Amino acid sequence: MSKKYAIFTFFILVLLAISLSAQEVNVTGDWELTITTPRGERTQNIHFEQEGEKLTVTMMGPRGGEITGEGTVRGNKIEWTITRSGRRGEMTIAYTGEIKGDTMSGEVQMGNRGPFKWTAKRK
Secondary structure, three states: OHHHHHHHHHHHHHHHHHHHHOOOOOOOEEEEEEEEEOOEEEEEEEEEEEEOOEEEEEEEOEOEOEEEEEEEEEOOEEEEEEEEEEOOEEEEEEEEEEEEOOEEEEEEEEOOEEEEEEEEEEO
């Protein structure tokens, strides 16, 4: 009987550990994003709306106006893309990174430029 109890307890502990490690990360809200480029740091506001793994992103463009994009959050990994129109046409900007509480960091690929480092902190 005690061997069955030990096995049962072990499986309960394993399930508890799995459920704790799978707790959902939610980035919904306003963040301050800083990108480090050869021309220096650029900081801007960004807003995320998250439903499950689906992510909707709203940012201000360099000349004003909202730019929206979509992405995903899986565990502590985040990625999103936006498409920006400029003098040279459209450019897709792809962000990938890792979430750590109220901060994030990763790399951004801006068209054929980059990758550049980025960080973000929750406001």
